Amino acid sequence: MPPLPTQREKRIVGTSLKMYFDLPSTLRYIDAVAQLSSAAKQANVDLFVIPDFVTLLPSAEKLEDTNIQLGAQDTYSEDKGAFTGEVSPVTLKQVGASIVEIGHAERKRLFGETDADVARKAAAVVRNGMVPLVCIGEKNKSNIASQAVGMAVGECKPQIMAALSQLPDDADVILAYEPVWAIGASEPAGADHVVAVTQNLRALVAETGRKGRTRILYGGSAGPGTFQKLKEGVDGLFLGRFAHDVGNLEKVIEEMKES
Template identity: 65%
Template sequence: MSPLPRPRRIVGVSLKMYYDIQNTLSYVRGVYQLDGLAWNARVDLFVIPDFVTLMESGRILESSHVKLGAQDTFWEDRGAYTGEVSPLTLQQAGVTIVEIGHAERRAMFGETDELVAKKAGAAARNGLIPLVCIGERTHHNIASAAVGMAVQECTPQITSVLAAVPDDFEVILAYEPVWAIGAAQPADPDHVVNVTKELRKLAANRKGITRIVYGGSAGPGTFAKIAEGVDGLFLGRFAHDIKNLRTVIEEVGGA
């Protein structure tokens, strides 16, 4: 049996909490200008601003192919959950992708695999593509051991999510080794390829599309070295410069 074709490539960027309203909307307008570049390069493009600017960002991106993302969601659609954001509301606001389980949320707010899975299920229930962040917390100095430990730690993070999301629904897994987030250099390419190849097997029998992107100090030149294992990149502060984002889109589209 011939292997299934790899999914369409994808590049995205999260603005976290770095920008105010004016700068966020200015950035989103810049992403809008890259729409034709990304689409023609056979690359899906998404941007994740803060919650306050979601509606206006959606209006800016409305006539483009750029997908609008949100940085988190709650696991219930309605109820007495002060301060939380409903996945139903996000869907109505034009969001198509929702980021779940980032390492910062796991560390700062105690999010567990079980909670992340509940959020992923709620996102899918409302037609939102779960973008689930996964990754090992520690790095082993011996390469062969590092791969095995990473796969072992990431496996329950993935299987819990896949159990909560319909089998025919799209899922994006963002492999971000926690030790590589904010580092001077991304994780070793061989490590990323070997880990993501193993993790992809966990979703091999799904009917829905499962894409794997790499995050963790990713930048120019990163994708070509790890393309064997991933379908794209999930970028942070490096891509807050639109010129850098453009460079990465061109590389991912042409690699």
Template identity: 65%
Template sequence: MSPLGLPERRRIVGTSLKCYFSLAQTAEYTRAIASLSPTASALNIDLFFIPDFISISPCATALAHSSVQLGAQDCFWEDRGAYTGEVSPANLAEAGVKIVEVGHAERRQIFRETDKDVALKAAAIVKNGMVPLVCIGEKTHASGPVSAAVGAAITECKPQIKAVMDAVPDDAEVILAYEPVWAIGATQPANADHVVAVVQGLRGLVEGRRGLTRILYGGSAGPGTFIQLKSAVDGLFLGRFAHDINNLERVIQEMGEP
């Protein structure tokens, strides 16, 4: 807890494998990321890992003696029922999942998920004792002055955040992953000044919450990214760069620097 009685905002870093890995590759990666657990813990950094659904149970077993927090890539908003093909948040919690990612740009675009859908899922995640990792971000980079682009980004992200915050208890822990859609998969991350200004604005939208609210940056993040952004962000949500475990280790070491 902070001197003001608020939850401590530890730095946090993690990655999602999406659908890139085979089961064997995921198992190998899980063992490797578990080996980074002592380093992350010593540096006071929370480390999370999000495999595919099929791998969750074996990953939970492999990570049982580590501090790595297991994640899931999505869930449904109901625990039980006739919802063919959906994944129960209650079952995820039972399997050892701690963090559930929702609202990724791919799901919003490909599966037409709305802010309401994301909010319903976030509420179900919290109800089942897990932490929602909510992806937010603007679709396009506004042209013109920097201030205009920053303002446009905050305006577009505001309803995404509000929907979730209205749906979960005020004391619930929430992680926001700011990922400008136009920067996801790009060869270069978004300009550092832009990210810092936007995140500072987004933090103002959640100021006063009783629950721990951390904001990560995603979107082509890699070495050097956190150093440029650490005045504003609490950590990084890494993409394919972190699928090489050596790269992830480099970022963890970098984040452990004062």
């Protein structure tokens, strides 16, 4: 087992709304999340929320006087040009985004994104002064416990290295470990598995000698009660549907404060 980091990074939690909400319900949700600003500050937790593209601007206005970070669900790898339907990282930065989620398993499955595509997007995000939230994870669950961790690390390694290879050595990065088989499941991946995988991934990043801050989140049916079981491996959580109830998001912040 690789050694634990000597200094744990600041806790962080956030959620992506994907395409679950319409315009009015998204803005109501952002209003509710904004009320957690004080709780997050008191808990010394970085809190972020990632709505859809259409609501980024009004969301930024609602979060302007809070310490909550605004994120975007994707970006294009070029700053400008004839790329119909894509969204420029320049525009995302101008609208107030500080985090950009890239490489989610759904993007890879539905739209054929590759590790190389994700790496180019990561470079574009950093180039424009934002932090890439790079989603990584293995596709299939191994039924042999002794092989599961090695298989997961082996599948995640090229995803991580592709992204890091395109970034400046001092760039900050967030890695969201989301086993594809756990996304949308009734329960998160087992704690022993997640801790072992993320500790190995942390050691893998450390071996590169990069100077930028790398924080690791767990996503995949995460909710209240998940973080305490995983805190020896991760810096926070990337929440999905459980965060649609803002009360659950508040509970996770409180759990991180206690840890």
